[in-house]
Amino acid sequence: MSIQRFHTGPRMSQMVVHNDTVYLAGQVAEFGAGEMVAEVEAQTAQILRQIDALLAEAGTDKSKLLSATIYLADIATFGQMNKAWEAWVDTRNPPARATVEAKLAAPQYLVEIQVTAAK
Incomplete structure (x- = not known):
């Protein structure tokens, strides 16, 4: 077992x-000192770039996603998140996905x- x-x-x-x-x-947007990315679409795009980098490090990519769980601080931003997601996801190989509203670890997330x- 490896x-x-x-x-x-x-x-x-x-x-x-x-x-x-x-x-x-769970991946969240990264912020520099005093920086805050306020838009859900921008945070989502940044997170998806982080996911790409981690998957590449493991020797795989988004075409091999099995599942995704997306947590939104406000479910009303579902459309904004989906705009970034739909621009990124491999539409020939979409994963199983759930999206829920949840209180996240810090208000900037x-x-x-x-x-x-x-x-």
């Missing part, structure tokens, strides 16, 4: 690969996305 952990901290790993399955932790992919 397990690899990437970008591991005291609380969690950003990515875990078990056999041929890649599990990503408007979107969090967790995905699982095959290698």
